[in-house]
Each structure stands twice: as C-alpha cells, then as structure tokens.
Amino acid sequence: MxxxxxxxxxxxxxxxxxxxxxxxxxxxxxxxxxxxxxxxxxxxxxxxxxxxxxxxxxxxxxxxxxxxxxxxxxxxxxxxxxxxxxxxxxxxxxxxxxxxxxxxxxxxxxxxxxxxxxxMKLKATAEMMGTAVFKGGSISVSFGEMVFDKFNGCMACHEIEPGYGGLSGPEVYTAAKRYQADYLVSFITDPQAWNPKTPMPNRHVSAPNIQKIVQYLQALAKENWDEKK
Amino acid sequence: MRKNKLFLTLFVSLLMLSSAAWSDDAEDNYKNYCWQCHGMTGDGMGLNVQDMSVQPRDHTSAKAMGGRSDADLFKVIKEGGLAIDKSVLMPPWRDSLSDDEIHDLVKYLRKLCQCG
The missing domain is CATH 1.10.760 (Cytochrome Bc1 Complex; Chain D, domain 2)
Incomplete structure (x- = not known):
C-alpha cells in the first residue's frame, strides 16, 4: 500500500x-x-x-x-x-x-x-516512424567510416570528427548521444517522412547498411570528443 | 444537390492542397539543396568542399556544363552521381523534388552556365 x-x-x-x-x-x-x-x-x-x-x-x-x-x-x-x-x-x-x-x-x-x-511526451506519428528499427550490434569505426563515407558519401555534409567533414549538416560524431537509435534508422530510411523539405537527401541506403551506419554513429559517440578538441 | 457536389469538390481540393508539400521555384530549390556543395554562386566552391574527395561541378562554367545534355542533368539530379558514372557524393534528389521541379532546375542550371 x-x-x-x-x-x-x-x-x-x-x-x-x-x-x-x-x-x-x-x-x-x-x-x-x-x-x-x-x-x-x-x-x-x-x-x-x-x-x-x-x-x-x-x-x-x-x-x-x-x-x-x-x-x-x-x-x-x-x-x-x-x-x-x-x-x-x-x-x-x-x-x-x-x-x-x-x-x-x-x-x-x-x-x-x-x-x-x-x-519527451511529444511523439512522432506511426507514418513518420515507419517500420524499421535498430536491431543492435556493433561495428569498427574504420569499417563504419567506409559505409558512411566511401559507399554513401554522407561525410560530404557531416563532420565525422571535430574539424573533419562537411559543414552544412549537423555533426554526426555525437549523433548517437543526442538521438534515439530507432529515430536514426527511421530518419536515414526516409528523411522526407519527417520533414519534406529537409536538405538531407534520401540516399536509399540498403536496410543492412542503415543498421551499420547507426552502429558506426554509436561507435563514434563513445569517443571523448571534448578531450580531443 | 449541385451545391453539395461543388462544396464536396472544393473540400477535397483543399484537403489535397493542405496535405501535399508545395512545389518550390528553382531558385529556392537550388539554395536549399545545391548551395551547400555547389556554392552560393554555383561555382562548385560551396561550404562543404574542403574535405571532399571529388570537387562539385562548376555550374557557371559553359565548358564543364556544355557537354551535358538536359537529359543527363535531369538524370543526375533525380538519381544521383552514380547514375551517370560520376561521384557518389552527388545524392539522388528524387524524394525531395518532383519531376517538374527537376526540369525547372535543369533550366536554372542552363541560365547559370549560359550554355545549352
């Protein structure tokens, strides 16, 4: 009682x-x-x-x-x-x-x-979230960087470490600290479902590679960037 | 009855307008999607170029742009660099832009390069 x-x-x-x-x-x-x-x-x-x-x-x-x-x-x-x-x-x-x-x-x-x-009470609709979710797992930073940059060109707009990468998008080396993993999977899968006019393109990254990108972002977020700056 | 029909048509049209993203003009689309890499003046020296392995195309150059047909430009904007055997750094914009908006962008590029 x-x-x-x-x-x-x-x-x-x-x-x-x-x-x-x-x-x-x-x-x-x-x-x-x-x-x-x-x-x-x-x-x-x-x-x-x-x-x-x-x-x-x-x-x-x-x-x-x-x-x-x-x-x-x-x-x-x-x-x-x-x-x-x-x-x-x-x-x-x-x-x-x-x-x-x-x-x-x-x-x-x-x-x-x-x-x-x-x-935290303001939730996205089911249409925005879609059906893809993060399935867990891990990846090395070096392999993750190949998927992120070499195969999909995401570094063109995003910094993968302080002072290295594109400047128009948000830094991604802290993205996994900021964002929920399911959101990252969902947003990369269909950015326009969240924001039809976002300058983030839908690169039609394969579902397995989206999982690898989120694993990579999680690996990056483990680094102590404040100390390295 | 006819009044009801007219009202229903108007209502459905308004509903469709409010749920669909608007079509934007080429200059706004160029600023929103292309400036970041191709630059404020279209010279290929945008904000993001410093660490790029391949430099974006100079849209103001008649030499660089003259060899590309309108169909090639449409394809590369819609499907990305790999679609015409160019860099993966150029993304496909088919989910951000309608075919009409891409056709308008091709015309806008022709104005920038003063070619074609």
Missing part, C-alpha cells in the same frame, strides 16, 4: 513537471520551434523556422542528453540551422559567417528537467 502511494505520488509529480515544462516551451521556445506540427510544406516556410521542429521530440532525442544540453547548449550544426542564412563567399570556398550565428539560450537545471519531461 505504501509503495502504491509512492508510485501514484511519483506519477503525479512527473505530470506536474511536464505541465510546467510545456508552459516554458510555449512561452520561451515556441517563437523558434514548432511544437505542434506539421512540418514545413515549402522551402520558404522551412527557412522561417529558426530552430528544429520539436513536435516529435520525444521520439527523437535521448532525454539524458537533452536535459544536459539545455543547461549547457553548444552548437551542433556548424553553419546554423539553415546554412544558407549563415554563409558568405570566401576566397577558396563559401565560409560560415559567424557574426550571424546566435547562441541557444541556456535553461536553469530545474527548467531543463521540466522542459525535457514535456518534450
């Missing part, structure tokens, strides 16, 4: 935290992030969204990573959310215009906990 009371109290407390978190999201985050969907239906609409859509955050992010990041945010996309808004012509190639990049606001640990609780 005592344990039942404690369980009910815990559920009620969690629900209250999530309610508080949704209020914070609506007041402080909704001007940059879409909280109720749908995804942008035109390129112009996409460019008006200042940050990633969050209406499926609970199916995308790892809660532990999310809560820590909200307290101490750091840039994940070297050229910002929409690179076309943050680049300028350079001598040898287009360069990131760092003067146009703004840091993400930091939350207090208490607010970050509430916001994370609220975000």
């Amino acid at each position: 005592k344990y039942l009371f404690l369980l009910v109290a815990l559920i009620v407390a969690n629900a209250a935290l999530a309610d508080d978190g949704m209020l914070i999201l609506q007041n402080r985050c909704a001007s940059c992030h879409e909280l109720s969907g749908p995804a942008a239906q035109s390129v112009q609409e996409l460019w008006q969204r200042k940050g990633p859509d969050l209406f499926y955050a609970g199916s995308k992010y790892n809660a532990e990573w999310l809560e820590k990041w909200l307290v101490k945010p750091r840039r994940i996309r070297p050229a910002g959310h929409h690179p076309i808004q943050h680049i300028k012509p350079g001598n040898k190639r287009d360069m990131i215009d760092t003067t146009t990049l703004r840091p993400h606001p930091a939350l207090s640990p208490n607010d970050a906990k509430k916001v994370t609780k609220a975000l």
Whole structure:
C-alpha cells in the first residue's frame, strides 16, 4: 500500500513537471520551434523556422542528453540551422559567417528537467516512424567510416570528427548521444517522412547498411570528443 | 444537390492542397539543396568542399556544363552521381523534388552556365 502511494505520488509529480515544462516551451521556445506540427510544406516556410521542429521530440532525442544540453547548449550544426542564412563567399570556398550565428539560450537545471519531461511526451506519428528499427550490434569505426563515407558519401555534409567533414549538416560524431537509435534508422530510411523539405537527401541506403551506419554513429559517440578538441 | 457536389469538390481540393508539400521555384530549390556543395554562386566552391574527395561541378562554367545534355542533368539530379558514372557524393534528389521541379532546375542550371 505504501509503495502504491509512492508510485501514484511519483506519477503525479512527473505530470506536474511536464505541465510546467510545456508552459516554458510555449512561452520561451515556441517563437523558434514548432511544437505542434506539421512540418514545413515549402522551402520558404522551412527557412522561417529558426530552430528544429520539436513536435516529435520525444521520439527523437535521448532525454539524458537533452536535459544536459539545455543547461549547457553548444552548437551542433556548424553553419546554423539553415546554412544558407549563415554563409558568405570566401576566397577558396563559401565560409560560415559567424557574426550571424546566435547562441541557444541556456535553461536553469530545474527548467531543463521540466522542459525535457514535456518534450519527451511529444511523439512522432506511426507514418513518420515507419517500420524499421535498430536491431543492435556493433561495428569498427574504420569499417563504419567506409559505409558512411566511401559507399554513401554522407561525410560530404557531416563532420565525422571535430574539424573533419562537411559543414552544412549537423555533426554526426555525437549523433548517437543526442538521438534515439530507432529515430536514426527511421530518419536515414526516409528523411522526407519527417520533414519534406529537409536538405538531407534520401540516399536509399540498403536496410543492412542503415543498421551499420547507426552502429558506426554509436561507435563514434563513445569517443571523448571534448578531450580531443 | 449541385451545391453539395461543388462544396464536396472544393473540400477535397483543399484537403489535397493542405496535405501535399508545395512545389518550390528553382531558385529556392537550388539554395536549399545545391548551395551547400555547389556554392552560393554555383561555382562548385560551396561550404562543404574542403574535405571532399571529388570537387562539385562548376555550374557557371559553359565548358564543364556544355557537354551535358538536359537529359543527363535531369538524370543526375533525380538519381544521383552514380547514375551517370560520376561521384557518389552527388545524392539522388528524387524524394525531395518532383519531376517538374527537376526540369525547372535543369533550366536554372542552363541560365547559370549560359550554355545549352
């Protein structure tokens, strides 16, 4: 009986935290992030969204990573959310215009906990998730890099270690810390199901190779990149 | 009865419009999908080129682009570099762009290179 009371109290407390978190999201985050969907239906609409859509955050992010990041945010996309808004012509190639990049606001640990609780309740639809899931397993970083880069060319847009790789997409060496494995499988399988106008192409990577790519991202995420930077 | 039919047709049309992603113009599509590698001016010196094993094509060069037919350009945008025995770094865009949008992009490329 005592344990039942404690369980009910815990559920009620969690629900209250999530309610508080949704209020914070609506007041402080909704001007940059879409909280109720749908995804942008035109390129112009996409460019008006200042940050990633969050209406499926609970199916995308790892809660532990999310809560820590909200307290101490750091840039994940070297050229910002929409690179076309943050680049300028350079001598040898287009360069990131760092003067146009703004840091993400930091939350207090208490607010970050509430916001994370609220975000984890926002789930993707079955159509977005599809049927593919991560099946586990592991791969060496060197073999994973061949699948990721040589066979599929993903490094063209993504950094596989700090300072190495493409700059228009988000860094991938921390992707497995940030994202749920099933989300990664689903997004690589059909990016347009999540966001019809995303600059991420559907490369029609084979199902076995998608598993290998997610295994590779997990191997990369085990490295201590903060120490190596 | 006719009024009901008209209302139903309008309703279904609106529903179809709201559920389908819009068709974007070629300049917007070029910025959203092509700039990252082919560059703001289309000269092949985009943001991502530093660590690329193969450099993206210079779309402003009549010499580099003149040898490619419209059908080749359509194919490489839709199906990716491997479809015309070129680099895997050029991805297929068939899930992001409709055939009409790809045809518009081919015309846009012809303006950039002033060729063909």
